[in-house]
Amino acid sequence: MGVRTWITSWPVYRQITGGDPLGRGPAAKSRRTERIDPRVATADRVVRSVCPYCAVGCGQNVYVQDGRVTQIEGDPDSPVSRGRLCPKGSASLQLTTGPAREQRVLYRRPYGTDWERLDLDTAMEMIADRVIEARRAGWQWEVGGKRVRRTLGLASLGGATLDNEENYLIKKLFTALGAIQIENQARI
Numbered sequence: 001m002g003v004r005t006w007i008t009s010w011p012v013y014r015q016i017t018g019g020d021p022l023g024r025g026p027a028a029k030s031r032r033t034e035r036i037d038p039r040v041a042t043a044d045r046v047v048r049s050v051c052p053y054c055a056v057g058c059g060q061n062v063y064v065q066d067g068r069v070t071q072i073e074g075d076p077d078s079p080v081s082r083g084r085l086c087p088k089g090s091a092s093l094q095l096t097t098g099p100a101r102e103q104r105v106l107y108r109r110p111y112g113t114d115w116e117r118l119d120l121d122t123a124m125e126m127i128a129d130r131v132i133e134a135r136r137a138g139w140q141w142e143v144g145g146k147r148v149r150r151t152l153g154l155a156s157l158g159g160a161t162l163d164n165e166e167n168y169l170i171k172k173l174f175t176a177l178g179a180i181q182i183e184n185q186a187r188i
C-alpha cells in the first residue's frame with residue numbers, strides 16, 4: 001500500500017474529508033468490518049421491551065432467532081432512553097441466556113457449607129411452612145390497647161428486576177398476610 005493510499009484509508013482522514021464528520025458511519029469502517037453483518041441482521045423478529053434492572057425503564061429491542069434471544073439493544077424509539085442503555089442494561093442478554101444464570105433451585109441448610117439441589121415443589125412447601133411459622137410467631141392482635149392485626153415476623157424487599165405487575169401482586173400478598181414492612185429496592 002502506497003503512502004497516499006494509506007493516508008486516504010486512515011479513518012481520521014476519511015472522517016475529516018468525507019461526509020461522516022462524527023465518525024460513526026462509513027469513516028469508522030474498515031474493509032473487514034464492511035464485510036461483517038451485525039448479529040441482529042439474521043433475527044426473525046424484534047420484540048420491544050423495557051430494561052428490567054432499574055426504575056429508569058430504558059426501552060429495549062429484543063432480537064429473536066429460532067425462538068431464542070440472540071441480542072438485546074437500546075430502542076431508538078423510546079422517549080425515555082432514545083436508544084441508549086447503561087452497561088448493566090447492555091448486558092441484559094446475559095440475564096436471559098448467560099451460562100451463569102441458575103435455572104435450578106439451590107438450598108443451603110443452616111450451618112451447611114454446600115448448596116443442595118431441591119425440586120421446585122419441595123422448595124415451595126418449605127417456603128410456605130416458613131411463611132406460616134414466621135407470620136404466627138410475629139403476630140400482634142393489639143398494641144397499646146389498639147387493634148392492629150399485623151405481623152412483624154415478615155417483611156418484603158423487592159429487587160429492581162421486578163416489574164409493575166409483580167410488585168402489585170407482592171404488595172397484595174404481603175398486605176393480606178398482615179405484613180407492614182413492604183419495600184422495593186428501586187425506591188430506596
Ligand code: SF4
Pocket residue numbers: 051052053054055056057058081084085086087088089090
Ligand atoms: S439500561 Fe441502565 S439506566 Fe436504563 S433501565 Fe436498564 S439499568 Fe436502568
